[in-house]
Amino acid sequence: MRNCYRAEISNFPKEFDVPAPNGWVAKVHRTKEPGKTYDLCRKDVQTQAIAQGLGKIFRQKAKGIRGFGEFPKILPTFLVQRQGTTEFLTVEPMINPSNKYRKFINNDGLPTEFGRSCHLGLKCLAFVHWTLVFTRGEFLICDVQGTENALTDLQLASVDRK
Numbered sequence: 001m002r003n004c005y006r007a008e009i010s011n012f013p014k015e016f017d018v019p020a021p022n023g024w025v026a027k028v029h030r031t032k033e034p035g036k037t038y039d040l041c042r043k044d045v046q047t048q049a050i051a052q053g054l055g056k057i058f059r060q061k062a063k064g065i066r067g068f069g070e071f072p073k074i075l076p077t078f079l080v081q082r083q084g085t086t087e088f089l090t091v092e093p094m095i096n097p098s099n100k101y102r103k104f105i106n107n108d109g110l111p112t113e114f115g116r117s118c119h120l121g122l123k124c125l126a127f128v129h130w131t132l133v134f135t136r137g138e139f140l141i142c143d144v145q146g147t148e149n150a151l152t153d154l155q156l157a158s159v160d161r162k
Contacts, residue, residue: 001029002030005027005028007025027044041079051141051154055071058071058130059071071123071127072148074152075095075151076092077091100147101146101147103115103143104144104145105125106143109142128140
């Protein structure tokens, strides 16, 4: 479990070139184990980066499908160390708060009731299925949630369960 907070970031490295018109959100893992936050946050960043890379390929391929429309971007996530501590957290661009945040695909890779009943949910389901085929059964993106413009907190199921 994590706590989420609105965050202000100064001196964000320009080479990342990440637009955050709605600001930033910081996500802090709730763990009492010393030093565990680094491993948890690193895994979050790696998972989101894999999902983001697969999402970019899928978006390109989906452009060629008539009537499919635009697929939402998957937000980048960054690992940050709290200044003067050994604790870590993640930050990512905040999703536009005026957009309705929804869960489309559950942790088991199956669509939610809402996900089955809307066009965006069916796109997310197509993405989930495509990731399994594209990676030859190695990965399955699941826990897909967000808005019509941006997805976040995706999870990755893998054959080796790591």
